[in-house]
Amino acid sequence: MKRILSTASTEFRIALRNRWVTIALVLMAVFSLVLSLAGSAPTGGLGVDRLSVTVASLTSLSVYLIPLLALLISFDAIAGEAERGTLSLLLAYPIAREEVLIGKLAAHLAILALAVLLGHGLAAGVAIWSDQSAVEGLPALWRLSWSSILLGATFLGAGYALSSLSRRPSGAAGLAIGLWLGLVVLYDIALLAAIVADNGGWFTTEAFPVALIVNPADAFRLFNLTASGATAAAAGVGGAADAIPLWHSLSSILVWPVAALALAAAAFRKVTP
Amino acid sequence: MTSTLTISDLTKRFGEVAALTGVSLTVAPGERVALLGHNGAGKSTLMKIILGLIPATGGKVTICDAAPGSTAARRAVAYLPENVAFHPALTGEEQVRHYLSLRGERPRLAMGLLEVVGLAHAARRRIGTYSKGMRQRVGLAQALIGHPRLLVLDEPTSGLDPVSRREFYVLLDDLAAQGASILLSSHALTEVEARTDRIVILSKGRVVAEGSLADLRRRADLPVTLHVTARNGYATDIAQSLPGAIMVDGALHLTCMQADKLQTLGRITDLGDKVADLDVLPPSLEDLYSHFSQGNAP
Ligand SMILES: Nc1ncnc2c1ncn2[C@@H]1O[C@H](COP(=O)(O)OP(=O)(O)OP(=O)(O)O)[C@@H](O)[C@H]1O
Ligand SMILES: [Mg+2]
Numbered sequence: 001m002k003r004i005l006s007t008a009s010t011e012f013r014i015a016l017r018n019r020w021v022t023i024a025l026v027l028m029a030v031f032s033l034v035l036s037l038a039g040s041a042p043t044g045g046l047g048v049d050r051l052s053v054t055v056a057s058l059t060s061l062s063v064y065l066i067p068l069l070a071l072l073i074s075f076d077a078i079a080g081e082a083e084r085g086t087l088s089l090l091l092a093y094p095i096a097r098e099e100v101l102i103g104k105l106a107a108h109l110a111i112l113a114l115a116v117l118l119g120h121g122l123a124a125g126v127a128i129w130s131d132q133s134a135v136e137g138l139p140a141l142w143r144l145s146w147s148s149i150l151l152g153a154t155f156l157g158a159g160y161a162l163s164s165l166s167r168r169p170s171g172a173a174g175l176a177i178g179l180w181l182g183l184v185v186l187y188d189i190a191l192l193a194a195i196v197a198d199n200g201g202w203f204t205t206e207a208f209p210v211a212l213i214v215n216p217a218d219a220f221r222l223f224n225l226t227a228s229g230a231t232a233a234a235a236g237v238g239g240a241a242d243a244i245p246l247w248h249s250l251s252s253i254l255v256w257p258v259a260a261l262a263l264a265a266a267a268f269r270k271v272t273p
Numbered sequence: 274m275t276s277t278l279t280i281s282d283l284t285k286r287f288g289e290v291a292a293l294t295g296v297s298l299t300v301a302p303g304e305r306v307a308l309l310g311h312n313g314a315g316k317s318t319l320m321k322i323i324l325g326l327i328p329a330t331g332g333k334v335t336i337c338d339a340a341p342g343s344t345a346a347r348r349a350v351a352y353l354p355e356n357v358a359f360h361p362a363l364t365g366e367e368q369v370r371h372y373l374s375l376r377g378e379r380p381r382l383a384m385g386l387l388e389v390v391g392l393a394h395a396a397r398r399r400i401g402t403y404s405k406g407m408r409q410r411v412g413l414a415q416a417l418i419g420h421p422r423l424l425v426l427d428e429p430t431s432g433l434d435p436v437s438r439r440e441f442y443v444l445l446d447d448l449a450a451q452g453a454s455i456l457l458s459s460h461a462l463t464e465v466e467a468r469t470d471r472i473v474i475l476s477k478g479r480v481v482a483e484g485s486l487a488d489l490r491r492r493a494d495l496p497v498t499l500h501v502t503a504r505n506g507y508a509t510d511i512a513q514s515l516p517g518a519i520m521v522d523g524a525l526h527l528t529c530m531q532a533d534k535l536q537t538l539g540r541i542t543d544l545g546d547k548v549a550d551l552d553v554l555p556p557s558l559e560d561l562y563s564h565f566s567q568g569n570a571p
Contacts, residue, residue, distance in 0.1 A: 002374055002377065003374060003375050003377075005374075006370075006371050006374030006375060006380075007371070007375075010363065010367065010371045013362070013363065013367065014360055014362050014363065017362035017363075017399075018362055084357070084358040084359070084360065085354050085355075085356050085357040085358055086357060086358070086359060086360070088321065088324075088326050088352075088354045088357075089352060089353075089354050089357055089412075089415070090375075091324075091326055092324045092325075092326065092347060092350065092352040093347060093372070093375045093376065094344050094347040094348045094375070094376065094377075095375050272326065272327050273321075273326050273327075
């Protein structure tokens with residue numbers, strides 16, 4: 001336990017000095033403020049409170065931002081140590097590889113959690129300050145907060161796995177960007193294209209819901225939009241999927257962090273320094 | 274258990290490359306063993322196998338009755354990899370505190386360790402600002418953590434200045450006196466010559482020679498060099514009575530086999546007053562090293 005704590009605090013210190021902490025906090029704070037200020041504009045009698053509107057736009061943003069931040073923080077974790085030569089030293093110490101991963105994860109997840117909570121706190125503050133009824137949106141915001149942290153854990157795990165597989169920081173960075181583009185951007189475009197081509201056939205009714213659930217980023221968006229009953233208001237992929245039960249997306253966002261970390265552990269175990 | 278480290282018939286292949294072939298070696302408690310060999314001879318590979326970082330292809334390694342890489346073995350062994358570069362964003366003290374925690378020791382001991390390796394003045398500076406030798410000292414400091422039964426040091430003195438090297442070997446003497454075994458590799462033969470108990474020469478992954486310096490000298494049976502300085506005017510006289518001698522910078526240089534050494538010395542003493550000075554130079558470790566590593570092994 002002491003070993004994990006020491007690893008975590010060392011990693012946190014490194015992230016602090018490398019400015020990852022600042023970058024994550026500033027990004028989340030700025031985006032949350034901008035979105036909540038935009039969301040506080042008169043909603044035109046839509047019947048939803050302002051915070052809920054902000055939560056919907058924060059959800060769309062987080063789908064891109066959280067995985068990106070998580071991958072940027074994690075891609076160097078193993079490959080960087082391998083390149084510096086400290087990995088062979090670390091593995092000669094009486095610490096299990098899983099403990100190394102858990103220590104790093106604790107630090108990196110803490111950074112993401114801080115950034116998410118700061119951003120969401122600011123958003124809540126702005127919304128409630130300008131409109132008392134916005135407190136009704138707090139449960140939705142809280143749901144967004146913890147699911148964002150889980151999404152972060154998934155992509156941290158993916159980042160460690162890529163870092164272990166490539167063993168060089170430059171290679172790991174490339175793989176991380178590729179994964180982000182693939183899962184967060186291209187995946188949705190491909191799905192939309194397929195739906196349009198399919199025109200309401202088997203793909204749209206059978207394969208599409210599954211495809212949304214298995215992608216952690218889509219599952220995250222779906223979960224938050226379904227839970228707040230906002231799928232109807234949301235455009236694009238989210239709008240096409242209001243028939244999927246909540247527990248499907250919920251299980252996906254709960255299972256993915258565990259799966260990604262198991263994957264990371266398996267990849268790390270194969271690394272020979 | 275008498276030896277800290279026992280290696281028997283160890284073999285390691287990297288695909289086509291035979292990095293180690295039939296290596297056997299034991300290191301007793303308190304013994305300092307130097308591993309010598311050309312670049313690519315297999316020194317670092319041998320060390321990584323001892324630490325359990327890479328698996329062996331064949332053979333057996335035991336460290337204090339435990340298998341390489343087992344928790345018991347990792348507790349007992351300290352390691353200094355070659356070319357290690359610690360994270361530039363941490364200070365020397367933070368890095369050593371972390372390593373202390375990983376070994377279950379109190380992080381407060383960090384300052385003391387850094388003092389031992391002469392880094393106390395820079396302990397609170399980031400490692401990114403350190404010189405090469407200073408970074409190497411961080412590595413040495415972490416290798417001293419706890420009371421390791423075996424220290425595996427891969428080119429520990431690379432990057433250290435001559436004075437620090439001497440201090441480093443004094444440190445090793447202390448550790449060895451307390452019963453720690455030390456296995457180190459080095460390309461600096463002169464320091465190894467003076468400060469280790471036993472020398473192992475690897476060549477292309479095989480042990481070509483092993484023993485104390487005296488053992489190796491005896492076995493190599495390389496010629497001894499004698500330098501004779503003549504009193505003014507007698508140089509030619511002496512040269513005539515010592516066949517094979519050649520003039521170099523005003524002194525006569527002469528080589529003879531170990532077995533003929535005393536006889537030759539006798540001939541020189543017979544010259545009496547004509548000789549001003551005499552130096553006997555045994556073959557250096559460098560000579561022995563080239564002898565053994567070029568495949569002249571017996
Ligand atoms: N991971 C690896 N994959 C393939 N070959 C390797 C690997 N590691 C080492 N080798 C090969 O094994 C041989 C021994 O390498 P090793 O690093 O042990 O040499 P060394 O004696 O430490 O040399 P140096 O004095 O340069 O440090 C070399 O031929 C090297 O190319
Ligand atoms: Mg080497």
